[in-house]
Amino acid sequence: MTRPTSRDVATAAGVSQATVSLVLGDKWRGRVSERTATLVREAATALGYRPNLAARNLRLGSTRTALLVVPALTNEFFARVYTGAARVAADHGFGVVLYPSPDGTGPARDPFASARAALDGVIASSMAADALTAIGGDGLPLVMLDSDPTAGTAAAHVNLAMTDGVHQVTTHLLGHGHRRFLHLAADIETWTFDVRARALAARLGPTTELRTVRAALTVDAARTAMEAALADPHDRPTAIVCDDDILAAGACKAARRLGLRVPEDLSVTGFDDLGLATAVEPELTTVRLPAELVGEQGMTALLAVLEGTPWTAPDIPVELVVRDSSGPAPTP
DSSP: OOOOHHHHHHHHSOOOOOHHHHHHHTTTHHHHHSHHHHHHHHHHHHOOOOOOOOHHHHHHHHOEEEEESSSSSOHHHHHHHHHHHHHHHTTTTTTEEEEEOTTTTTTOOOOSSOHHHHHSSSEGOOOOGTHHHTOOOOOSEEEEEETTTTSSSSSEOOOOOOHHHHHHHHHHHHTTTTEEEEEEEESOOOOHHHHHHHHHHHHOOSEEEEEEEESSSSHHHHHHHHHHTTTTTTTTOSSEEESSHHHHHHHHHHHHTTTTOTTTEEEEEEEEOOOOHHHHOOEEEEOOOHHHHHHHHHHHHHHHHTTTTTOOOBBBBOOOOOOTTOOOOOOO
């Protein structure tokens, strides 16, 4: 059976091939009526027409491919970011290549003979920005996720309202009478975790105590760090604010090993609202970060940049989800 061509679609819809190209290339708005665009799409569907992407991309000098750079594939948050980005990309005829930059081993080997020839643009997490140089993608249009909007040369930024998330956590805990806090911080030097630390210190006043302990982003590292931090019964916090749900899970394990009850003796909060948050017992009070929306906005921003359209948007709202790992401060 002969594969249908754009000319066949044009004949079926009663329009020119140029109109078919505009509609199927998603360039029709302002040039073609919505009724005509609908006729073209219906004709293409009825004929089973599929555009020759390779030929079109060669003609346009575009691959219609974006690279999403993340720290690792094992973190559920970044998997959700990819899902959101891929959804928007598919709606616009783009593909998304996922590129992990493994923590502790440096950027992975360049998977492209030439990033500039293989890609139209890059979306990168702040924790994986160093990978851009390794793949030769530092000259491509760049959208940064969860990163300092005042630094670097990115064409656009997509950020979460992290400061507000910390404020929601501290308001919740202060309202429960907590005054002795421990910040279990991710042992990674990056903007997003710096923002959380600054927001926590700024929110807690002179009537509170705040101590910081750092740990790698693993349950075992967090447990070990918390076992040491909670060992002295005379110098224990009543609330642990964790940078991540993984760290919070480790803090809960440490509390159990020391015979402490969560939340009766110690409240624990996380960040992200991963699946882990409801898999542990008690379930975690945590700040829900809409990861898929981050990916959607990241891809939307890149598409705007490629079109030459300025892209700005407010920080994406976050939400405190109160569960059983937090409660009233214990009576002294």
